[in-house]
Amino acid sequence: MFYTRQREVEALIAEYREQAALCVRRFHDSLMRYCRTGDLAQLTRDVVEVHRAESRADDLRRDIETMMYAKALFPESRGDVLGLLETLDTVPNQAELAVRSIVNQYIAIPEPLHPQLSELVNLCSRCVDATMEAVAKLFEDFTNAAALLGKIDEIESRADAIEAQLTQRIFASGDIKDLDKLLLRDLVRDISGICDMAESVADRIRIIVVKRVS
Amino acid sequence: MGALVGLAPLSGGLFLGWALGANDAANVFGTAVAARIIPYWRAALLCACFVVLGAALQGAAGIETLSAITTQTVTTAVIVSIASAITVTAMTILKLPVSTSQGVVGAILGIGLATDRTELGPLLKVVLCWIGTPIGSLIIAVIAYKVLAFGFRRAPMSMFTRDKILWSGLLLVGLYGSYALGANNVTNTVGMFSGLLPGVSDRLLAVIGGLAIASGTITFGRRVMLRLGSGIMRLDAFTAFVAVLSMSITVHVFAIVGAPISTTQGIVGATLGIGFLRGAHAIHFNALRHIVVGWVFTPIMALILAAAGYAIFC
Numbered sequence: 001m002f003y004t005r006q007r008e009v010e011a012l013i014a015e016y017r018e019q020a021a022l023c024v025r026r027f028h029d030s031l032m033r034y035c036r037t038g039d040l041a042q043l044t045r046d047v048v049e050v051h052r053a054e055s056r057a058d059d060l061r062r063d064i065e066t067m068m069y070a071k072a073l074f075p076e077s078r079g080d081v082l083g084l085l086e087t088l089d090t091v092p093n094q095a096e097l098a099v100r101s102i103v104n105q106y107i108a109i110p111e112p113l114h115p116q117l118s119e120l121v122n123l124c125s126r127c128v129d130a131t132m133e134a135v136a137k138l139f140e141d142f143t144n145a146a147a148l149l150g151k152i153d154e155i156e157s158r159a160d161a162i163e164a165q166l167t168q169r170i171f172a173s174g175d176i177k178d179l180d181k182l183l184l185r186d187l188v189r190d191i192s193g194i195c196d197m198a199e200s201v202a203d204r205i206r207i208i209v210v211k212r213v214s
Numbered sequence: 215m216g217a218l219v220g221l222a223p224l225s226g227g228l229f230l231g232w233a234l235g236a237n238d239a240a241n242v243f244g245t246a247v248a249a250r251i252i253p254y255w256r257a258a259l260l261c262a263c264f265v266v267l268g269a270a271l272q273g274a275a276g277i278e279t280l281s282a283i284t285t286q287t288v289t290t291a292v293i294v295s296i297a298s299a300i301t302v303t304a305m306t307i308l309k310l311p312v313s314t315s316q317g318v319v320g321a322i323l324g325i326g327l328a329t330d331r332t333e334l335g336p337l338l339k340v341v342l343c344w345i346g347t348p349i350g351s352l353i354i355a356v357i358a359y360k361v362l363a364f365g366f367r368r369a370p371m372s373m374f375t376r377d378k379i380l381w382s383g384l385l386l387v388g389l390y391g392s393y394a395l396g397a398n399n400v401t402n403t404v405g406m407f408s409g410l411l412p413g414v415s416d417r418l419l420a421v422i423g424g425l426a427i428a429s430g431t432i433t434f435g436r437r438v439m440l441r442l443g444s445g446i447m448r449l450d451a452f453t454a455f456v457a458v459l460s461m462s463i464t465v466h467v468f469a470i471v472g473a474p475i476s477t478t479q480g481i482v483g484a485t486l487g488i489g490f491l492r493g494a495h496a497i498h499f500n501a502l503r504h505i506v507v508g509w510v511f512t513p514i515m516a517l518i519l520a521a522a523g524y525a526i527f528c
Binding site: 006009010073074075076077080138139140141142143144208212213 | 250251367368369370371372374376377378380381451
């Protein structure tokens with residue numbers, strides 16, 4: 001019984017990781033396309049896909065939590081996995097929030113900002129990939145999971161730097177209206193928030209590993 | 215019917231066995247049950263089976279040692295069992311950790327002093343083993359913790375595989391601990407009746423005592439298991455595994471030697487060993503003081519009660 005529940009939880013977490021990563025990939029692809037084309041109608045259609053992946057990830061998280069409350073795993077692992085999922089779930093949520101804010105607020109991204117914004121989106125995608133890899137490591141060889149955490153921290157720091165540069169460029173620009181500046185600043189903050197969430201997941205992983213190796 | 219009447223003096227010992235089973239099963243399966251790693255009923259039934267097995271296969275050696283401390287009559291054996299049972303109950307009410315073996319040996323010593331027939335050799339052996347139990351368990355725990363932690367915490371595995379290994383380990387050491395509990399502690403419950411009941415060999419006596427311990431585990435073990443442990447420090451699955459393993463090895467070794475000891479002392483020693491390795495801050499010293507007080511007063515109270523019982527009834 002104990003082994004069966006563990007296997008079921010493990011399979012569901014793997015599926016959850018795939019959905020969360022898919023959500024962030026769709027976020028990445030849709031934003032890159034929007035930067036290239038500026039096609040808001042297409043982005044509106046893309047948001048539906050991002051939401052679908054996020055929603056599926058939410059369903060999986062609830063299934064895992066239900067299974068956990070049905071006494072799967074050791075209590076210490078149960079608490080750790082529930083905490084990890086709760087933090088991990090903020091990543092796809094944040095990705096959906098970022099693309100949805102463009103659609104809902106009709107935000108146009110000025111061309112001079114495209115290179116740096118694309119770089120920020122790429123960094124988010126890389127950061128989430130590294131995070132998902134670290135989460136996967138917990139269920140393959142948890143002693144090695146910590147090795148990936150440095151990479152996540154590094155990407156997050158780079159994303160913070162680009163966020164700051166972009167914010168300065170937005171407010172330094174004479175071509176952007178004041179209201180648009182505020183909207184763009186919030187958008188940049190929302191996108192960069194994905195890396196912040198990923199870093200929070202990395203902190204959780206660090207605690208999980210330290211608890212088991214010290 | 216006649217055979218049952220012949221076994222009537224055993225009732226005090228059976229009651230003691232029941233109380234021991236209710237209390238001491240927590241030392242082997244308490245952590246796993248309280249943490250809901252192993253369901254109570256599965257733990258209780260497995261524990262009961264292995265207690266009887268341990269008592270039947272290796273329980274007789276301790277009975278010989280206990281009966282060598284002083285010669286008993288049926289009346290003094292009944293006094294010993296009742297004095298021990300009252301001591302165990304009183305200590306439980308006072309919420310002091312109780313060692314049945316100390317109660318029984320204290321009561322036997324009380325009878326020995328009253329009749330002036332105490333054999334100091336076997337008594338010294340038992341007392342030395344009492345001192346040796348927490349120390350031996352502590353040393354084994356320190357070694358086991360160092361060795362197992364080195365390998366276990368560095369081996370490449372998923373956190374779920376780690377849980378599986380710990381689950382299996384807790385189950386196995388629980389079974390081993392139950393076996394050692396039966397082999398060692400059955401002496402405390404019926405050892406004083408050795409050679410006093412016609413047609414009842416030490417082996418049969420051990421089986422009857424084992425069944426009494428098993429009945430205590432099944433009928434009343436749940437509360438104690440869920441209340442859990444000594445309270446000296448918080449144990450996780452890995453440290454609980456090391457503690458139960460060290461306690462089981464110690465208790466089993468003393469069962470082979472033929473010295474009735476306490477699983478509580480064993481688990482306390484093992485937990486202390488782990489506590490010292492993890493830093494003294496992990497140890498709750500108030501709980502430790504409580505335990506030491508229980509260890510000192512249990513044999514003294516049983517001794518006084520048994521001597522008084524002898525003065526009144528013999």
